[in-house]
Amino acid sequence: MDLIQLTPLDLSIAALLVLGLAGISWRMRLGVERRLLIAASRSVIQLTLLGLVLKTLFDQSNPLLIGALALFMLGMAGYEVMARQERKFSGFWGMGIGTLSMFISSFSITLLALNLVVRVEPWYTPQYLIPMLGMLLGNTMSGMAIALDNLTQSAWQQRGAIEARLMLGHTWDQAIGDLRRRALRAGLIPIINAMAAAGVVSLPGMMTGQILAGSPPLEAAKYQIMILLLIAVGTGLGAIAAVSLGAFRLFDKRQRLRLDRLK
Amino acid sequence: MAYFQLTRFKSRGLEPIDLSVDAGECITLGGPSGCGKSLLLRAIADLDPHEGEATIEQCIQSQAPPPKWRRQAGLLSAESHWWADKVYDHLPVSDPELMAALGFSEATNEWEISRLSSGERQRLALIRLLLGKPKLLLLDEPTANLDQASIGRVESLIMAYLKNSRSAALWVSHDPKQRERVGDRGFQIESGILVPEIWI
Numbered sequence: 001m002d003l004i005q006l007t008p009l010d011l012s013i014a015a016l017l018v019l020g021l022a023g024i025s026w027r028m029r030l031g032v033e034r035r036l037l038i039a040a041s042r043s044v045i046q047l048t049l050l051g052l053v054l055k056t057l058f059d060q061s062n063p064l065l066i067g068a069l070a071l072f073m074l075g076m077a078g079y080e081v082m083a084r085q086e087r088k089f090s091g092f093w094g095m096g097i098g099t100l101s102m103f104i105s106s107f108s109i110t111l112l113a114l115n116l117v118v119r120v121e122p123w124y125t126p127q128y129l130i131p132m133l134g135m136l137l138g139n140t141m142s143g144m145a146i147a148l149d150n151l152t153q154s155a156w157q158q159r160g161a162i163e164a165r166l167m168l169g170h171t172w173d174q175a176i177g178d179l180r181r182r183a184l185r186a187g188l189i190p191i192i193n194a195m196a197a198a199g200v201v202s203l204p205g206m207m208t209g210q211i212l213a214g215s216p217p218l219e220a221a222k223y224q225i226m227i228l229l230l231i232a233v234g235t236g237l238g239a240i241a242a243v244s245l246g247a248f249r250l251f252d253k254r255q256r257l258r259l260d261r262l263k
Numbered sequence: 264m265a266y267f268q269l270t271r272f273k274s275r276g277l278e279p280i281d282l283s284v285d286a287g288e289c290i291t292l293g294g295p296s297g298c299g300k301s302l303l304l305r306a307i308a309d310l311d312p313h314e315g316e317a318t319i320e321q322c323i324q325s326q327a328p329p330p331k332w333r334r335q336a337g338l339l340s341a342e343s344h345w346w347a348d349k350v351y352d353h354l355p356v357s358d359p360e361l362m363a364a365l366g367f368s369e370a371t372n373e374w375e376i377s378r379l380s381s382g383e384r385q386r387l388a389l390i391r392l393l394l395g396k397p398k399l400l401l402l403d404e405p406t407a408n409l410d411q412a413s414i415g416r417v418e419s420l421i422m423a424y425l426k427n428s429r430s431a432a433l434w435v436s437h438d439p440k441q442r443e444r445v446g447d448r449g450f451q452i453e454s455g456i457l458v459p460e461i462w463i
Contacts, residue, residue, distance in 0.1 A: 162346075167340070170330060
């Protein structure tokens with residue numbers, strides 16, 4: 001089966017539908033039409049650019065260029081994690097916590113998978129590295145953002161309870177322990193649900209793509225299984241890193257709760 | 264050396280303080296709302312950044328591990344906070360005698376925090392604090408939400424604790440009569456300075 005090529009005209013039909021939705025939003029005064037249109041335009045531009053960049057990258061297979069793109073994607077992911085926080089850590093830590101955790105959740109897991117599971121030669125073959133990294137970054141990001149947001153929000157709301165424990169001589173670790181566990185649970189539940197629903201309720205994007213591109217369904221399923229499992233591990237490790245770093249940063253050397261470090 | 268000592272101790276809104284307190288002594292603090300009384304108590308418990316030094320017997324604030332320091336300098340905040348569902352989750356040990364002294368029984372341990380009145384919470388917060396046997400009590404309006412009978416019970420419980428354990432207390436109170444009742448010495452905070460309060 002050959003891939004049916006989409007023409008710009010085909011895409012404009014989908015775009016017209018989005019315009020229609022924006023019109024409805026305007027009529028119903030939902031107030032999201034601006035954001036909807038901006039986000040839709042962003043995805044059109046970003047994906048087109050990515051297509052162009054990947055085309056060049058695949059032709060050249062230059063490790064430096066591949067590395068640069070990978071780092072750029074990581075930086076953007078770190079920024080997105082920060083941008084989704086209601087209360088961000090101020091200064092270097094705001095971006096640092098997200099980027100470092102995304103590095104753990106996605107970079108290391110992707111490299112591990114390419115070397116041990118898929119065993120691509122060379123490991124930086126862009127046709128494998130970039131899509132896998134992108135999928136891991138995109139899918140672990142929200143879990144991490146949710147977990148970190150949950151931690152800082154609940155620390156803000158439960159300041160009194162945390163300090164009450166400090167006053168009684170509990171360590172910072174004990175005082176924030178419950179909140180940290182709750183934040184991690186909140187971050188992990190979406191991926192747990194996604195795994196449970198995979199193939200029954202939802203047909204995951206990667207498998208869909210491979211089937212459309214003509215892969216045998218069972219092969220596509222195997223790749224999808226690998227990716228889902230890696231996303232779960234990545235989300236878990238990344239969320240643990242983000243929440244641990246965040247909790248650590250909420251206290252100073254004298255184990256005082258320092259909410260002034262949030263903005 | 265004094266039992267409890269503040270040296271050039273600077274907390275937010277106040278001038279640096281030098282103060283020596285003997286074992287068993289109760290010092291009262293008065294002054295208008297927002298003058299920095301509560302912040303001073305928080306700084307002594309090392310919950311807020313500050314300058315200067317505090318010592319309790321041989322224990323030096325800046326050198327002691329914070330949890331150890333806070334177990335000795337026990338702060339009772341004006342509003343009590345609770346982190347779990349039941350009363351017993353917050354009490355390290357059960358002490359029926361102490362519970363009875365403030366009008367509670369063993370059954371109180373099973374009560375749910377969310378169903379307590381503000382007065383009950385305040386009295387239980389005092390029990391929670393005293394169970395840790397702090398060497399210095401930092402009391403921020405410990406009787407603010409209590410009725411007359413309870414005020415009397417709380418006052419005599421604290422006075423007995425100071426006497427028996429030879430601890431010291433800093434007691435913030437808005438009630439001049441209470442300050443005179445419980446205090447061995449008292450200070451008023453006036454424009455950031457501790458001024459001795461004269462009782463006749």
